[in-house]
Amino acid sequence: CVSFLDKFHQSLKENDVKFTSADIEKAIVKTCKDAKGKENRFCYYIGATSDAATKIINEVSKPLSYHVPVEKICEKLKKKDGQICELKYDKQLDLTTVDLKKLKVKDLKKILEEWGESCKGCAEKSDFIRKITELMPKYAPAAARARTDL
Template sequence: PQSSQGLCALLASHKQGCLCVTFLGRFYQSLKDNDVEFTPSSIEKELLKSCKEAKGKENRLCYYIGATSDAATKIINEVSKPMSHHIPVEKICEKLKKKDSQICELKYDKQIDLSTADLRKLRVKELRRILDDWGEVCKGCAEKSDFIRRIHELMPKYAPRAAEARTDL
């Protein structure tokens, strides 16, 4: 028989695993680190705070569980209640997936190793994502070379180790 932890747990074991497990795992750890009281209401309050700062796909997860101001559904209690009883995040995500199958379809994008990547071989979409991850935009960039130049300019600021490792900067 298939493991009861199912798809999310299976995906979590891979590097690009289920974003839900990783995000909630990090959130749970932050609650413990900050000595937050494990009650549904205080967990909910902290989750709303975390979701305010979440970007990209993590923000999408927050939207699906109803932890963003523009969310249509409110299933945030499906996180806060079990978490207050220290239920493993894999189980919480599994339950969320039953409520909304889109939740476990969220995966982190493959990380690009900037110290070795040949930027010329990346697609413009991937180059744009690097800048997005840094919270930067490339105003007036039309050509691939414009994006590459902008990444080279900003790499020492956002990825100093990668910048040091590169010989082409």
Template structure:
């Protein structure tokens, strides 16, 4: 009987850790912005009309003002517009919509906006996670070979400050 309760407790802890990991505020952030922009562009009367939603997706993705990451999301969504339009027409929130379409293409939620690095001081960089510091370096096209400690990543981010600013992929 003890082993059953231990297994049940382990299952509860595993489930809670999985749900906590999926609550990353940056998860699917670019997809959610694109979908919210589409939702804002559609008149209320057409928000249940699938062809109108597909047309609005196409119009949103055709804009010249999109960032490189938003264009990347459009590239992923274009072949599955019809699959996106159905839950969209039912009024599904954008976060759930993006997580649903992420099941068909796991790269959708992997697209993230770059971490803002303008005017960051060393004390601000220490607040970032190593994963975010690595992301900054990847955005700058720099690889930190031999970096193990967080301080080494911070130093590399500071040393490559002159490379910041590009948003192309």
């Protein structure tokens, strides 16, 4: 919750969005359209996705328009919906140093999923590793350069 709203607050400042409740709501919905994984789940909980059951966007947009600290907003959201604070980010793998051969297939699939890619016809671990190394320059250029230097 805190990290998502913190990033969102920074993007509002950078894009010079007016700090009115309505403008912030529009920006939240726009940001949530591109969100994936845990961030999309957070958007669902606050009602910023099209398939959400409840809408508590105003519980985020109003306090943000008054420049309330992100931590306080998350505390209030916790009282409304406890699931919001239960969202935990998976730890990020450092692709520059990790040995792909030692990872589980599940982790290799997760890397591809984070990139928005899939591996059709991949049956073995080596197929997934080949696909990841093939796509690495596109999605993780720094990691790809570091790997070629090794």
